[in-house]
Amino acid sequence: MLRHAFVVLIAATALTTPAAATAAGPGTDQFAPLLQQQLDAVHAAGMPGAFAEVRDGRRTWTPTTGVIDIATGEPVRDGLRHRIGSISKTFLAVTVLQLAGEHRIGLDTPIGGYLPKLVPATVGRQVTVRMLLNHTSGIADYDTELAATAQDLVKLGRTTYRPEQLARIGLNAAPTNAPGAAFSYSNTNYVLAGLIVERVAGHSYRAEISRRVLRPLGLRDTYFEGANPLIRGPHMHAYVPWTYGKLRDFTRYNMSWAWGAGEIVSTARDVNTFFRALFTGKVLTAGLLAQMRTTVAPDPGHPDAGGYGLGVFSMRLPCGLFWGHDGGTIGHQTLTLHSPDGRRQLTYAHSMAFYQSSPTVQHPIDAAIAQFVVTALCGPQPATLAKESGAVLRTVDLARPAPRR
16 A cells, blocks of 8 residues: 555654764764664564665765565665655656646646546535645545455455546545645545646656656656556565465555556665755755645644655654655555755665554564664664654554555
8 A cells, every 4th residue: 555654753852952973973984884784673673675775965875684585585785676655746746846837737726627527526626736735635545445455455456447546436435524624645636636737738647757857867767667567677575464474475566556646666766866856956946845845734743743745744853854755555665854955865665564563562673764764864873762762653554554454
């Protein structure tokens, strides 16, 4: 499922204080082995494989750990392609914002004017393009309807869907809230946004993103997977814990169900290149980037923990606020975070989904990931993140729970 997978939900006051510089911070000879040690801890906690690209200005580190395939034991290496899931939403949001800057799409225009034959009249009058991009439309998530059980996951990967079919599933379900009233993560929003791009551009949303983003930035390892169940090029296998504690391989998977909400395959390098271009003003004007960073609170009970804008979210770490997105498909999960100026960057990916069994207790894998993420972006912390900072980084799905087994 397109899971909103890595979210800091609980932040202590200590998170607002930048971490003190240490001898093994970014830019030192000790930083690379520290990153490797902490990523190895993710593998030791039970993750089959993981990789990352960390950037600090012109310096880059690419630690890897574990195996690509548990059957062969082939080690993970740098440069692997990966299903990035909902990070695809940022690529689509950028395209919508560029079209808005050209006055071809109105962010506050009701969506019914673009999709009159698809969207019910009441929804079409009340929901705007902006509400799609920041998940305040109240339109239900088709994902919830498609995969309620583990066996649904198997069927999903063997079925080809049209985007209009996905949109109708979400539109026909009960709304989560009144339009604009609250945040409710819904993949239907980005399927509708993709269809609006196609209506305005006169061709596929994939061609429009390619023309505006992929080709200008030279993202040669980024592409749209669609119904082809095979990932092109070297990649990690995709695993889900199944019956009797065994891992089931979901590497061959029809991704047509994700479409504009999450069908992109990319690499850590391409993702970092895209976000650095975005946050250094090479993709959007300053005014459009400011609109992208205007957020709503996913969790009103913790408004200081971060917010969701137009295809990006903010997350507060010990050394400040970072921007990015996360994404999860069946077996592949990814997190990308960046300083506001795009100088400090992290894209992290791993090869197993749905391992978190408790909604309240942090899994050892998540504890290790949290430590790695904060170290990669902030430098070493004086003690472990979970015990000292008061922050909890855990696997979360703002759209739906993990499927029943």
